[in-house]
Amino acid sequence: MKPVIAATIAALAFGPALADENRASPLADSPIWTDLRTDLVGKIDIADAAGRIELEAPFRANDAATVPVTIRQTDPALTIRGATVVIDENPAPLAASFTFGPAMAPLELEIRVRVNQYSNVRVIADTDQGHLMTGRFVKASGGCSAPATRNPAEALAGMGEMRLRHFPDTPGLSTARRDAQIMIRHPNYSGLQRDQITQLFILAHFIDRLEIWQGDEMLLTMEGGISISENPVFRFTYTDNGSPSLRVIAHDTEGNVFEQDLPKAGQS
Template identity: 40%
Template sequence: MHILRPAFAAALITAICAGPAPAADSSQADAKREERWQLIADYLFDDREVLPTDSLIKIDAPKRAQDAALVPITLTMPEKDRIKSVYLVIDDNPAPLAAHVTFGPAADPGSLQLRVRVDTYTNVHAVAETKEGKLFSAVAFVKASGGCSAPSGPSDAEAMKGMGEMRMKFAESMQDGQPAEATLMIRHPNFTGMQMNQLTRLYTPSRYIDKVTVSYGDQTVLEVSGDISLSTNPVIGFNFVPGGNELMKVVASDTKGERWEQSFKVPPVTN
């Protein structure tokens, strides 16, 4: 899997930094956005074809974000049994690939929620990878600005307090063998490298969570590979299939090599 960072191929940088075409010509703007998407898709997926879909994966995103640094994204996969993984791509962000989520045997891939940063008006693509290895994408347009440079806190030290602390929220009621909702919250500033320290007026070096693995008992629920486009204090909402009396374990790591692990007691299921 490719993770895009500001140092990737020159042609892609040029296309992204060029920004949208003038508003006076919407068709030209759409063509520029499609050209950018094709460059990104070629980089991420090599020669694999990415087909548009309006049924295999759907993306729910605000048309105009209230906070560009905390934009809620919900992905739904109606044909969930076909889904192996999903990619969330924010086309005009400096690092477009926000996350690649791979579902394990304990997952119910029907829906996924993430909070992301959006740096400018942009298309957001959700790409579903099927178990047969085919790729299908849905797209939404989001109006937001400055999400990647928004400060994570009043100071770097304040933003890093409690780094690695986790919380897990489960649905109030669970039935054996039926999908249940869970929400994982991880405390981490997810520094992008574009944020200015409000005290020193220097740019804070990038440091962000790049890997999260959630397991239920001895089975994987999901694996998340992330980049700077995930928000400060990432929140991941997902579904899993409860059963038995197993613990849910989360292992997270960041780009500085720090690693955190925590287990959570899952509420008892009812028949």
């Protein structure tokens, strides 16, 4: 069979399957969630968030150590006070808990997480209409034990550096809203990674609390765990109150506190 013909047949045969894989995948049945639910979020009623909140994540992750996850509010009438991100099959399933200030509404927040094996990634939102849940099934493995991109000495040398970027041409964003991204230099060691030279496990060391303010107005706070990726990145939209900078305060598990005012004008 000629190569061109063979390639055409393969494309016809596998094309529909590949298209299905690229569609957003719903939450899968998860017996572990039944066991975890009460411990993670308590005995609360949780309704389906369909049509009000969506979670965007890749069905097949390119890099299990940095999986992009976006929480997006689709019902503008909803008030979202906070959100809990859970990765069912991770060693520490509670990835992060967020609280949001009024300027974050309507909510759009992207974070990057580690996914250790095929798992549901879910968000449970605390809203004025009760607790709502949505999520996606993500195919990824090894994210929590993936080697760090830098050796420990290099990672610690730049720890705490921060950078702010604004995206001025975001489609569909009103003039009152701004699209920002904050990156924090931190190894966020999970405790499951090995030093590539000594092969010894690197002790867990990660950002466990984050605050982002504009002036005296709180935008968001986060209580985080080992599932937040190395060099954490947070992209979000917010209503600008005229303050010239965003103030970021990050605490890690070693007692370090990193604080910086990042000017909104340009890049810092």
